[in-house]
Amino acid sequence: MATEAKRVTDIGPPHYEQFLHPIIKENYGKWQYHDSIKPGVLSHTGPSGTIYTVRCASPRLVSTNFLNNIMDLADKYSDGYFRFTSRNNIEFLLAKEENIDPLIADLNAMGTLVGGTNNAISNPVHTQGWVHCHSAATDASGLVKAVMDELSEYFTSEKLPAKLRVAVACCLNMCGAVHASDIAILGLHRTPPRIDNEALPKQCEIPTTVASCPNNAIRPTSVDGKTTVKVDEDKCMYCGNCFTVCPAMPLADPINDGVSIWVGGKISNARSEPMFTKLAIPYLPNNPPRWPEVTDAVKSIVELYAANARPFERVGEWINRIGWEKFFDMSGIEFTKYHLDDFRHAGTTYRRSLHNRY
């Protein structure tokens, strides 16, 4: 047996150059243009030739088995080169155009879909949910699966007016950054933390816990002679910031936790400025395994958008053009007091003109 190698630290990632297909290396920084060949298939051309990209869906939570199958296909069709996108799609990088169709056939046979380019729904970005996270109000992988089963035709085609980005976050921490997606599915708690007065003094520092609340809802108190905290329920907005700091303040509540739907965010600067996602539906129940209320709501918003938006108009651009009152009219979504902002700078969202439609 060889002796164990010396322990090294702080080497950083390997240099990316060794992972670039030779055509990519030669065209690096010199690309001239790209073409869209069909849904899920792009070509990029530079002075040293063309590379073809085939993009497929991935559930993001994938096993070594799944990846080994993907890598077998990469060896077979793309000289062992592939990449992932910022939305967790997988892209094969092909030198030969004639490999495109056989690769697509093999991908479909292994149970995934090719698409996600241009005016399509790309892979939804999502968080961990019940699979790995301690603060989740819902699952994320399951929600994505249930929603995308309904919307897969918009992944495999480019028939939407513009690209449409769906994201899922299982709590307000939003590791999936749903705050700027076209349609966002956001898990939320709706009840204040339940305080474990036994564990709290042992697990948490009182001043840090008190300071963690953005709304000053937490106060020190004493119960049975032990210092702990209490929560002013009127001020609590169930953000869970205190739970992150103090594990003895869990929020999970199977009866009240659920899902909200947000619409109209975007990141890209194309045409209009980046926009935050805005509240469409404040609460839908957690109904695993298929969340029918959520999938119905998302599907009907997508279909309404597809039928009414102009070419290249993102969801938020479409709603800004027609106005939010018309969006609520057309979608049949009820406008409630929960749609009125009451956090910081809420007034900036109030209507201060007479530009209404009747």
Added chain:
Amino acid sequence: MADDLKTPLLDELEKGPWPSFVTDIKTCVDKSDMCKDLLGQLEKSYEDRRGYWKHGGLVGVMGYGGGVIGRYSALPEEYPGVSHFHTVRVNQPSGWFYTTDALREIMQIWDEHGSGLTNMHGSTGDMVLLGTRTEELEPIFRALTEKGWDLGGSGSDLRTPSCCNGPARCEMACYDTMDMTYNLTKSYQDELHRPMFNYKYKIKMSGCPNDCTAAIARSDMGIIGIWRDAIKVDQAAFAEYVDSGMDIQGAVVDLCPTSCITVEGKEINIDDSDCVKCMHCLNRLPKALSPGDDRGFAICLGAKAPIVEGALFGSVIIPFMKIEDGDYEPLHDLLERIWEFWDEHGTARERIGEFIERISLATFLEGIGEDPSPKMVKAPRDNPYIFYEEYYEEEGEGASEE
């Protein structure tokens, strides 16, 4: 064996056209009890409509403060396979490019020491190896570093920088996102691996204002490519678009936000002094239009999701900068000035965007030694409560001696 595993609710998620994570995890249950008990515990979550993971837990590898997320089941007796289910963040290569040879090595390590489940990739950008036991962490770390891989960041430190594929496969890239990501990651290993900040600090690099990494919304420091001179036009290629029958007026001209495009016959004219570099016309006409020659990047600070003070987009702090001859010194210098000032005056769990809002942009710019510019605001202030710092004093008696 996994014969006793019953998951009627999760089984529903094996139906339908979208690839199923449940089907995939099931392929692993004979390989690892972790996968079996993960499915078991998840099924219980689906029944009871709540998660069953305990809050955090401090684990890591020797000498590192970040890179591993501790996770323990709240039901370890029922699901011993996931009594520990820690996550290892592996620093991904720039642009998420791989070869099968390299990724296979990692997958072998993971089959040997972990659950065999991964996230490709996590929200910050790292490759996420999902689920292992405490005693496996050090062996995994050794095996990874032997193959040339290192951990990413977690906690209140520099998070793993990430970027779009930039010049590797995009004609729009205005700077080398891939190289900058590599450079920053290598230069700040200590900040990445040993939490030393008030809170997390994410850096994302996008090659153009299409912003494929969502830097404007998801990074404390978004570095987004931009150009300053005229859009480059290939009139012959434009004429081909016209000849192809494309609706140039509807799809391009009418959608320019500043109405700076006109078309005469088969010729396109752009008034570049009004162009806001939104990318729409370049996206529609990639063969005819490309970013100008004077390329660089803008730096936007402060994006974050809602917790604690509400969501923020990044705002422009440096309207234009470029790296010349591979010299990253000016960027490092800026980054270090920002960190130093935030370190000194920020409070615990205060993201840099919240910090800037609290102390004001003017104070922040002064603190890091940058001058204000109209490119940093949508409009100047509309309230008159100005904190003047300079006063005229009457000369002679009573005048300040300071």
